[in-house]
Amino acid sequence: MRALCGAGGMIDRCRGALVLAVVLLVSPVRAQDFPLELRPPVAARPANLVERDQGAPPAPAAAELVVPFSLLGRFVLPGTRMVLDLPVTGGGGDASAPVSVVHGARPGPVLCLAAGIHGDEINGVEIVRRLVNLLQPEQLAGTVVAVPVVNLSGFQRGTRYLPDRRDLNRYFPGSRYGSMASRIAYVFFDGVVRHCDALIDFHTGSFDRSNLPQVRADLRLPAVLELARGLGATVVLHSPGSKGMLRLAATAAGIPALTFEVGAPARLQVSEIEVAVAAINGLLHHLGMVDGGASDKLPQPIFYDSQWVRANAGGLLIGEVALGQRVQKGQRLGRVIDPLRNTERAMVSPVFGRVLGMAQNQQVLPGFAAFHLGEETSEQHAVEEAGTAVAEDVDEDGGRAGADAPERVTPADDDVE
Numbered sequence: 001m002r003a004l005c006g007a008g009g010m011i012d013r014c015r016g017a018l019v020l021a022v023v024l025l026v027s028p029v030r031a032q033d034f035p036l037e038l039r040p041p042v043a044a045r046p047a048n049l050v051e052r053d054q055g056a057p058p059a060p061a062a063a064e065l066v067v068p069f070s071l072l073g074r075f076v077l078p079g080t081r082m083v084l085d086l087p088v089t090g091g092g093g094d095a096s097a098p099v100s101v102v103h104g105a106r107p108g109p110v111l112c113l114a115a116g117i118h119g120d121e122i123n124g125v126e127i128v129r130r131l132v133n134l135l136q137p138e139q140l141a142g143t144v145v146a147v148p149v150v151n152l153s154g155f156q157r158g159t160r161y162l163p164d165r166r167d168l169n170r171y172f173p174g175s176r177y178g179s180m181a182s183r184i185a186y187v188f189f190d191g192v193v194r195h196c197d198a199l200i201d202f203h204t205g206s207f208d209r210s211n212l213p214q215v216r217a218d219l220r221l222p223a224v225l226e227l228a229r230g231l232g233a234t235v236v237l238h239s240p241g242s243k244g245m246l247r248l249a250a251t252a253a254g255i256p257a258l259t260f261e262v263g264a265p266a267r268l269q270v271s272e273i274e275v276a277v278a279a280i281n282g283l284l285h286h287l288g289m290v291d292g293g294a295s296d297k298l299p300q301p302i303f304y305d306s307q308w309v310r311a312n313a314g315g316l317l318i319g320e321v322a323l324g325q326r327v328q329k330g331q332r333l334g335r336v337i338d339p340l341r342n343t344e345r346a347m348v349s350p351v352f353g354r355v356l357g358m359a360q361n362q363q364v365l366p367g368f369a370a371f372h373l374g375e376e377t378s379e380q381h382a383v384e385e386a387g388t389a390v391a392e393d394v395d396e397d398g399g400r401a402g403a404d405a406p407e408r409v410t411p412a413d414d415d416v417e
């Protein structure tokens with residue numbers, strides 16, 4: 001994409017070409033019939049790499065077209081994989097996060113997979129590990145760069161935050177000389193993300209909330225919408241993102257990016273993990289990176305308009321619906337109990353919709369975002385709505401945007417959102 005639109009091309013610069021590409025894709029043939037051309041075929045290798053004896057039989061054409069992939073000061077040869085080290089301490093110490101590079105034998109886009117930016121969101125860590133193990137570099141077209149645990153210290157301590165209590169996903173693209181969070185963000189963004197043609201960032205619900213597997217994407221950006229289409233029958237929500245989020249920094253740098261929310265923090269949910277692995281495999285087909293002919297059978301994503309239902313009183317939340325359940329307008333979603341006065345208040349659904357995310361039973365404060373409800377809509381309507389939507393003050397995982405760790409972390413403290 002950047003190569004198509006000029007070095008370091010911004011989204012704006014690419015917009016004309018992207019709109020044209022999307023128009024071509026949506027009509028008259030089904031969009032998924034075309035792989036997304038994120039990067040034009042890699043140029044022929046330099047003469048010294050393709051040089052061969054005139055009399056010798058030609059080498060396989062594909063092998064000639066791919067040059068070694070350069071990342072973090074290392075070169076990964078075509079048709080091979082390598083694990084690189086990303087220094088993520090923010091200065092001091094020598095801990096590094098592993099970066100798996102699977103460099104295909106054939107030309108194609110660079111797809112980056114990131115997880116564990118919130119250290120307790122371990123479903124994504126396992127999703128990325130499984131995907132990397134499934135890839136065969138000699139069969140792959142393009143390159144997959146996978147970082148299963150970006151927030152290494154948070155992962156090791158089982159917490160969302162960095163040791164300085166900051167939320168890493170509020171500090172992208174980061175700064176070489178900023179806070180610890182900002183430095184780690186910079187190392188990852190500059191060392192890895194800037195080398196991607198597209199990025200998927202895995203998260204879960206925050207603070208004991210669980211999310212149905214779903215993609216959050218800025219549907220105002222054609223390249224992002226096209227990337228979401230490649231994920232098959234996945235729930236897709238428009239979300240412009242908040243300042244400092246990885247996917248916002250990536251799209252600002254001209255790299256289409258999505259957040260993929262899968263399940264709840266601090267647990268491994270195998271069925272949800274499998275859903276996400278299948279969706280990314282579908283995307284690899286859609287992008288033409290993996291053969292198998294699945295791309296023309298890829299089902300359409302399901303677009304939703306969504307809203308949060310919040311507790312109007314503090315107390316003990318007891319849900320009465322299940323994740324993924326369809327609910328009627330006026331249906332009771334749950335109760336908030338005041339155990340001191342022995343009273344309870346009902347929380348009801350304002351719409352006919354589906355439960356896309358919900359809090360586990362827990363103590364809540366007034367205003368706590370308890371149920372995330374979606375109303376199914378068309379892609380066209382979702383895109384139109386995205387153009388006029390007012391951003392809600394809720395972050396990717398269900399938390400309040402822009403929040404670092406509070407002084408006092410308790411399950412009931414809504415400041416942790």
Ligand SMILES: [Zn+2]
Binds near residue numbers: 118121202396397
């Ligand atoms: Zn997260």
